[in-house]
């Protein structure tokens with residue numbers, strides 16, 4: 001790939017076209033920043049240049065500052081690696097330039113890209129260009145003046161919404177708001193921008209420096225009221241993320257003391273934020289998510305994905321209908337098969353409700369909803385299966401039933417058809433045992449609700465073909481999931497690594513710790529709900545069934561708690577029947593149910609593991625660690641066994657599948673921040689006190705004692721069973 005560069009061409013009309021060239025998204029890498037400074041200086045000093053147009057090569061203006069530099073800053077712990085762009089380039093060379101500068105924006109202008117454009121004196125955009133400041137998703141705030149210029153261009157409330165929610169808008173919306181001066185076709189973009197720049201030079205159009213504007217900010221008291229509300233909101237929605245409050249503080253500085261003062265404070269706060277663990281975690285997740293697309297011996301061997309136009313889903317239950325919904329929403333034709341018309345109708349109704357729900361929440365237009373529903377057909381036999389490209393089986397977790405279905409599928413589907421199962425625990429080799437199609441059998445493990453949750457665990461066996469894996473990865477992306485390819489074992493990557501999560505929570509209860517305190521400690525750590533509220537949500541039947549699978553697979557380290565059986569016996573089934581550890585009333589948040597306490601006492605009596613018969617005393621931090629360190633321990637086994645391609649895949653899977661806080665970087669990243677040795681010594685201590693459940697794995701022990709990060713690659717010689 002050619003080196004990132006900035007070019008300048010001066011036309012006969014006296015307009016210099018400065019172009020960013022750094023495919024695929026024209027990220028503002030250090031050489032680009034340096035190139036921009038050079039070219040703007042040159043254009044300013046040249047007598048033959050009357051005006052300037054700034055644009056991006058290849059139909060994309062810019063995806064923002066080069067996020068790789070953040071990683072370098074994190075690695076070196078040296079913030080001085082960040083170049084000065086905000087004042088030196090955007091204020092001095094662009095905004096205060098003696099010649100007018102117009103940004104010709106196309107495709108996307110995000111983060112630093114949009115900030116450069118906002119420093120220009122006008123912005124012309126091609127249709128449907130994506131405009132936004134998503135820096136908060138990386139743990140920082142906009143750092144090239146965006147916190148100051150966006151409110152001055154679109155108004156305070158809209159700017160706060162765009163920054164705090166990292167929500168981008170289209171150029172059409174930008175034009176209505178005043179961020180964009182004109183929307184023109186892609187073909188006309190440069191021509192109109194040149195003329196616009198010349199018009200400004202000739203004073204036929206206004207020469208506007210956004211930083212100097214105040215007309216859209218409202219009065220100081222109005223602005224303070226807007227900021228106050230935003231602070232309250234951010235406190236609720238992003239309690240552990242400092243960048244939200246910091247962003248509001250910086251905006252306020254500019255409103256109270258002027259835009260330039262705001263720019264200076266922004267630069268200072270940016271440098272503080274970029275050094276925090278929040279930014280380290282979020283930047284790690286950004287790259288980790290993109291790395292999941294690279295699977296050795298699948299994506300690097302020259303294969304081309306085959307098109308998947310028609311998919312059959314077997315089973316119209318909660319999972320099946322969610323999976324069908326995800327496909328039809330993305331223009332893939334689905335046949336939904338059920339065993340009788342009553343179940344089929346129920347499945348179709350669930351899909352319709354899923355689609356309607358998206359319309360009600362404003363996430364889908366009625367037109368798109370109608371079109372999606374046209375892509376669905378319900379069937380009761382296999383006659384429609386003769387031309388399907390993929391089948392996803394989503395029936396109950398019964399080995400004989402799945403085996404029967406797969407041998408029927410082998411006969412009913414064409415030979416190229418991918419045969420996928422949505423099982424969350426059963427070994428795929430067993431599912432396909434009665435077929436001779438092992439090369440096209442694969443796991444497509446969705447997370448509930450399947451049309452909403454972003455993770456798709458793609459489970460491969462030793463015999464699944466690379467082509468089939470690539471095809472499913474491609475479909476996964478089309479239906480807007482993040483596909484993570486994993487190996488075959490009980491629970492695969494996510495459920496396997498997290499099986500100790502619910503077990504350790506139940507173990508703590510048996511040791512005398514309060515159920516609701518556990519949930520609250522886990523929520524404060526950053527998961528949206530605690531393990532017991534999750535238990536209520538999943539339903540006790542599911543919990544009992546999956547616990548059994550893990551007890552069977554890992555008897556040496558499984559904790560068998562009587563809690564779920566006792567709850568079931570007392571007629572409770574969690575949220576499903578409105579009676580769980582919490583009470584559920586329509587319109588209000590779940591409330592701890594005190595009437596469950598005698599059941600918990602009975603559970604403690606039956607477990608009989610409290611040392612000296614007395615509840616243990618633990619801090620909130622210990623609660624979190626006693627619940628999550630066993631997860632880290634199991635993650636170590638997942639890494640050692642080669643269930644994931646790389647440690648960061650497990651980070652992504654934990655964030656997207658278990659809602660582990662992304663700002664902590666995922667389970668393995670977090671463990672490395674905490675320190676492998678600390679995790680190891682803590683587990684060792686607890687295993688001596690409370691038994692084998694906490695016993696550190698060999699992998700953890702080795703890494704901790706040798707001082708090797710858990711995320712460091714596993715050498716093939718140390719992989720006990722190569723899965724991938």
Ligand SMILES: C[C@H](O)CC(=O)SCCNC(=O)CCNC(=O)[C@H](O)C(C)(C)COP(=O)(O)OP(=O)(O)OC[C@H]1O[C@@H](n2cnc3c(N)ncnc32)[C@H](O)[C@@H]1OP(=O)(O)O
Pocket residue numbers: 024025027028063064065066067068108110111112113115134135138141142143144146287290291
């Ligand atoms: C000081 C400033 O205020 C700070 C900043 O500007 S911070 C940066 C703000 N910008 C962002 O957050 C945008 C981040 N990028 C994205 O959201 C998406 O990549 C996108 C919408 C631009 C494009 O999405 P899509 O077409 O799906 O491509 P995607 O796979 O994500 O990216 C393509 C490649 O570009 C890279 N890339 C994208 N944006 C990048 C950036 N800002 N810096 C460095 N690399 C970037 C990706 O890592 C990926 O690399 P790979 O092919 O080696 O894996």
